[in-house]
Amino acid sequence: MVLSATLAVVAGPAPWSEADTFTTHDRVVSDFPRPGTPQVRDGTVLAVAKVGDMIVVGGNFTTVRDPSGTDLVRNYLFAFNVVTNQVSTTFVPVLNAVVETLAPAPGGQSVFVGGRFTDVSGTRIRGVAKLDIASGQPMAGFTGNVANRSVYDMVVVANRLFIAGNFNKARGQDRSILAALDATTGAVDPNVNFVFSEPLSTSRTMGVLSMDKIDVTPDGLRLVVVGNFSKVDGQQRYRVAVLDTGSVPARLADWSTTRYQAQCNALKWPQYIRDMEISPDGSYFVIGTTGAYFAPGGNNPLCDTAARWETFATGSNLQPTWVDYTGGDTLYGVAITGHAVYVGGHPRWLNNPFAADKAGPGAVPRMGIAALDPLNGLPLTWDPGRNPRGRGTYELLPTDDGLWVGQDTSYIGGVYRGRLALMPLAGGTAIPPSVVGRLPNHLYAAGTLLPGSPSSGTDLVRRWFDGKTTGEPTALGSTGEDWSTARGTFMVSGKLYSGSSDGKFYVRTFDGATVGSRTEVNLYGLTSSHFPLANVTGMFFDAQRHRIYYTVAGNARLLYRYFTPESQIVGAETYVASGSGWGSVAGMTLASENLYVATTDGSLRKISFAGGTPATSPGNVAPFSGPTIDGIDWAARGLFVPSFQADR
Numbered sequence: 001m002v003l004s005a006t007l008a009v010v011a012g013p014a015p016w017s018e019a020d021t022f023t024t025h026d027r028v029v030s031d032f033p034r035p036g037t038p039q040v041r042d043g044t045v046l047a048v049a050k051v052g053d054m055i056v057v058g059g060n061f062t063t064v065r066d067p068s069g070t071d072l073v074r075n076y077l078f079a080f081n082v083v084t085n086q087v088s089t090t091f092v093p094v095l096n097a098v099v100e101t102l103a104p105a106p107g108g109q110s111v112f113v114g115g116r117f118t119d120v121s122g123t124r125i126r127g128v129a130k131l132d133i134a135s136g137q138p139m140a141g142f143t144g145n146v147a148n149r150s151v152y153d154m155v156v157v158a159n160r161l162f163i164a165g166n167f168n169k170a171r172g173q174d175r176s177i178l179a180a181l182d183a184t185t186g187a188v189d190p191n192v193n194f195v196f197s198e199p200l201s202t203s204r205t206m207g208v209l210s211m212d213k214i215d216v217t218p219d220g221l222r223l224v225v226v227g228n229f230s231k232v233d234g235q236q237r238y239r240v241a242v243l244d245t246g247s248v249p250a251r252l253a254d255w256s257t258t259r260y261q262a263q264c265n266a267l268k269w270p271q272y273i274r275d276m277e278i279s280p281d282g283s284y285f286v287i288g289t290t291g292a293y294f295a296p297g298g299n300n301p302l303c304d305t306a307a308r309w310e311t312f313a314t315g316s317n318l319q320p321t322w323v324d325y326t327g328g329d330t331l332y333g334v335a336i337t338g339h340a341v342y343v344g345g346h347p348r349w350l351n352n353p354f355a356a357d358k359a360g361p362g363a364v365p366r367m368g369i370a371a372l373d374p375l376n377g378l379p380l381t382w383d384p385g386r387n388p389r390g391r392g393t394y395e396l397l398p399t400d401d402g403l404w405v406g407q408d409t410s411y412i413g414g415v416y417r418g419r420l421a422l423m424p425l426a427g428g429t430a431i432p433p434s435v436v437g438r439l440p441n442h443l444y445a446a447g448t449l450l451p452g453s454p455s456s457g458t459d460l461v462r463r464w465f466d467g468k469t470t471g472e473p474t475a476l477g478s479t480g481e482d483w484s485t486a487r488g489t490f491m492v493s494g495k496l497y498s499g500s501s502d503g504k505f506y507v508r509t510f511d512g513a514t515v516g517s518r519t520e521v522n523l524y525g526l527t528s529s530h531f532p533l534a535n536v537t538g539m540f541f542d543a544q545r546h547r548i549y550y551t552v553a554g555n556a557r558l559l560y561r562y563f564t565p566e567s568q569i570v571g572a573e574t575y576v577a578s579g580s581g582w583g584s585v586a587g588m589t590l591a592s593e594n595l596y597v598a599t600t601d602g603s604l605r606k607i608s609f610a611g612g613t614p615a616t617s618p619g620n621v622a623p624f625s626g627p628t629i630d631g632i633d634w635a636a637r638g639l640f641v642p643s644f645q646a647d648r
Contacts, residue, residue, distance in 0.1 A: 023398040024280040025337040028371055030402070030427035031384035032413045036085045038078070039065040039418025045406030048397040048420070049102035049111055051133045054079045054088065056111050057420060058099030059394075059406065065418065077113065079133065082401060091136040093129075094121045103154040103161070105130055106183055110139050112161060114151030127151040128163055130186075144186035146170050146179075153213050157220050159183045162192070164211035164225065177211035178225060180250075191249040196229040200239070200270050202263050207270035217282030221246035222253065222311050224278060224285050228271035230261075239273050240287065242311065257309070257318040264291025264303035272303060274345070277334040279374070284310050284321065286341050288331030293356035296325060296573065304328050306343050306350075306377060322562070324377035327352035327360060335396035335403065339431045340371040340380060342403060344393025350379045351524070351572050361525045362572025369393050369405065369412070375546040376562035378569045380431070384413040384423065401425060434543040434565050435493045437641030439592045440466035440648075442512070446483035446498070446638030447587070458482045460515075463632075464648050465641075467594065467606065470625060470632065471648070479515040488539025488550055489638035490589065492565050497521070497541075498638055499533035499550075507568065512646055521568050530572065531561065537637055538588035540595065545612050549577060549590075556583040558614065581617025586635035598634035602627045 043061030050056075056079045064074045066087040072078075076099045079091040097116040105112055113120075113129045120129050123138055127146035130139040144161070147169035155162045161181045163170065170179035173188045180192035201207035211227035223243040232241045232252050242255035264272045272291035279285065291303030304327070307320040326347040333344040343350075350370055354360035364379045368386030372379060386393065388409050395406030402424040405412060412421045443465035460483055464471030487499035496510040505523060509516035528534060532552050539550040541563065548570070549560040558578040562571030587598035595609040597618045603626030608615040627633050 023337065023400065025339060025398060025402075025425055025428070027425065027428040027430040028340050028380060028382045029423040029425050030429075031382055031423065032427070033384075033405075033415060033417050033421035034402070034424045036067050037417060037420060037422055038067065038080050038085060038087050039410070039416075040420050041065055041071060041418060043419075044391075044394060044408040045419045046098070046100055046394050047102040048395050048404045048406050049104050050082065050397070050399045050401075050404075051079075051104045051111050052108045053082050054091070054133055055082050055404070056091075056102050056133070057406070058102050058113065058115065059419075060098040061419070076115070076117070079111075079136075088136075090134060091131075093131055093136040095119070100165075101151060101153045103156045105139075105156065105161075106159055109133055112154055112156065112183075114154045114163060114165070116150040127165065127167060128154070128161075128181075128186075130183075141184065142186045144171060144181050147172075152211065155214055155216050155223075156183060157216050160189065161186075162214055162216065162223065164214045164227070166208060166210040177209055177227060177229070178214070192245070193249065194243065194252070195233050196227070196231070197234075198230040199228040200230055200263070202267040202270050204267035205270050210271060212271060212273065213276045215276060215278040215285065216245065217278055217311060218280070219246075219282060222278075222282070223250070224276060224311065226273040226276045226287065239271065240276070254314045255311075255318065256316045257320075258299055259302050259307075259320065260287075260289075262299075262301040264289075264294055264301055266290065266292035266303075272301075274330060274332045275334040277336050278311065279336045280338050282311060284308050284374075286334050286336060286343075288334045288343055288345065290330035290332075290345075293325075293328035296323065296353045304330060306331055306334065306341070306372065308341075308374070308377060322375075322377040323353075324350050324372060324379075325353040326350060327355050327363060328357045330392060332392045332394045333396040333406075335398050336374070337398045337403070339374070340382070341374050341377070342369070342371050342396050342398075344369040344386075344396055344405065344407070346389040346392040348389070351569065353572050359525070360572070361527060361530050362523070362570070364524055364569055368407075368409075373546055373562075373564040373566070375544075376564060376571065378546070378562050378564040378571055379567060380564065381567045382429070386412050387414075402428070431566050432493055434541075434546065435643045436541065436543045437491060437591050437643050438645070439641065440464065441591070441641050442646045443470070443589070443596070444489075444638075444640050444642065445587065445634065445636040446486040446489055446640075447636035458484050467592065467596075468624065470630070473632075476513075476515075481515065481518065483638065486636075486638035487533055487536040489640045490539055490541040490548070491640045491643045492541055492543060493643055495565070495643075496640070499536045499539060501534050503528050503532075503534040505531075505533055505570065510642065512642060512644060521570065523570055524572075526570065526572060530574065531570065538585040538597070538639070540588050540590040540640075542590060542609075542612060547612065549588075551582045551585040551588070554583070556580045558582045558617075560612075577612065578614055578617060581619050584618060587637050587639035589639040589641055591641040596639065598636065598639060599623075600635055602633035602635045603629070604632075604634040 146167035180189035199207035352363035390409035603623030
């Protein structure tokens with residue numbers, strides 16, 4: 001991986017001096033792969049890098065077919081032109097073992113190659129090489145040999161090359177599975193020198209100290225590392241650590257979690273983290289794992305999951321922002337492009353926390369590869385599919401052209417591409433923003449109102465509302481629906497969602513005058529025991545976190561679950577936002593960072609809502625409107641502010 005954005009100016013010593021950034025896309029890539037790319041005929045593609053107009057590919061293959069149909073011998077490594085797809089006839093280095101990782105070198109004329117090899121074109125080079133992209137020959141002046149093992153991952157920042165693996169020396173100097181080298185000479189950086197120790201084992205397999213994946217923030221201030229270790233410089237860090245590389249010398253950051261401490265059920269793998277990627281803005285990273293199914297709950301290990309973590313969080317026992325469970329299938333690859341988190345491996349489902357090796361309630365089919373909502377981890381609509389799945393997708397590389405996919409099978413999007421495919425950015429789909437209503441605006445009530453109101457209780461009634469005062473009620477008129485059956489409503493991006501007394505979840509368009517025909521939202525097997533829609537007493541949507549918050553009759557808690565408007569997928573798991581004081585809710589809506597809650601006595605209350613949490617519960621706030629205050633009865637299980645700005 002290489003970064004290429006201007007670094008932020010920070011106080012104190014600046015560890016980096018050149019421009020670096022991640023690739024960010026403005027949409028989800030196409031689900032149909034670009035034709036004409038070279039076909040890898042055997043083995044597995046493990047690494048892809050872009051250097052200028054060349055794509056470099058590494059792995060454990062031996063044969064590549066060029067666009068003319070000619071099979072070429074290419075052991076572990078080859079390059080081709082990204083425009084013409086022609087395989088280079090001059091970049092033909094001869095390596096004696098597998099290539100695990102690639103990274104473009106500064107200047108755009110060479111590539112770093114890491115892996116298990118000990119020889120490159122007759123020159124003894126162990127683990128890491130710098131090759132000229134035109135000739136394939138080792139670059140003069142660079143020496144970066146590692147001792148006693150291999151290099152598994154690399155990342156370049158300015159003129160610094162971080163390497164990770166299971167080595168214990170770099171260029172003759174003691175370095176415990178992680179080193180930083182000068183990208184020009186290979187000289188070891190004395191300011192990056194950590195001691196990783198105490199690898200984890202299972203009852204079946206003895207663990208080996210290793211560093212498997214690394215990534216760095218665009219500003220160069222944090223390096224996230226994952227591998228088989230439980231201590232860093234004597235401090236407890238289980239399989240993942242965050243390093244403060246903005247300090248000189250670099251030091252261990254105040255970031256730790258125990259969610260990767262316990263062993264997964266698959267005792268074959270002491271180290272079950274398979275990939276990790278930092279977001280384009282550096283604010284979070286996502287970890288993908290193997291390990292076999294382990295039910296969610298408590299401090300259980302995150303096996304066969306994708307999980308988002310906040311990079312600059314501090315403290316011990318940190319928890320993930322979200323977790324997406326496959327139900328027992330491995331995720332080998334992760335890539336983040338801003339609008340999507342791509343994951344690959346051999347999953348059959350996502351959003352599948354309740355079942356092992358089968359589809360449980362909420363499970364969404366995704367064969368081998370998927371795109372997730374960065375805010376909550378739920379699957380987006382994108383679904384090219386990989387069939388057969390094989391062991392999986394091992395490499396996901398975003399570039400300006402799209403998303404490169406490296407795998408051990410040959411089909412993606414229903415067509416043959418020979419273990420390497422480009423899912424182009426051209427032809428991709430933009431993710432629409434989640435637009436929600438703001439005040440002043442109309443406030444709609446769905447359901448029973450006071451006798452004498454302009455509604456029979458089966459219609460929508462609106463009042464102008466500025467957060468303090470209300471206007472006269474107006475009934476929308478016939479909408480073709482009985483709104484007294486509504487069990488919570490919210491509106492986002494022109495679509496009106498509602499639970500129903502029949503236990504289903506519905507969506508329809510709404511423009512303020514016309515309500516479209518409702519359609520049922522697919523809950524993928526979620527039943528009333530998971531999402532008791534028939535008993536919901538209030539509901540609202542948090543667009544900043546892509547969550548549905550709701551209350552249930554006979555339950556004093558404020559609950560939430562994830563929801564992604566783009567795919568209309570509802571999260572399988574239920575979470576508690578507030579533990580008590582919500583049993584009297586009779587409708588609620590969120591607008592302009594405030595929660596407006598109606599209660600069973602017909603009164604309306606305003607509660608501040610920030611960080612995904614209400615400031616208090618309804619009983620602790622005095623009402624400002626209601627039957628005994630201004631004669632308005634707000635008790636309706638559906639309250640919402642439209643996502644468009646209405647005229648008064």
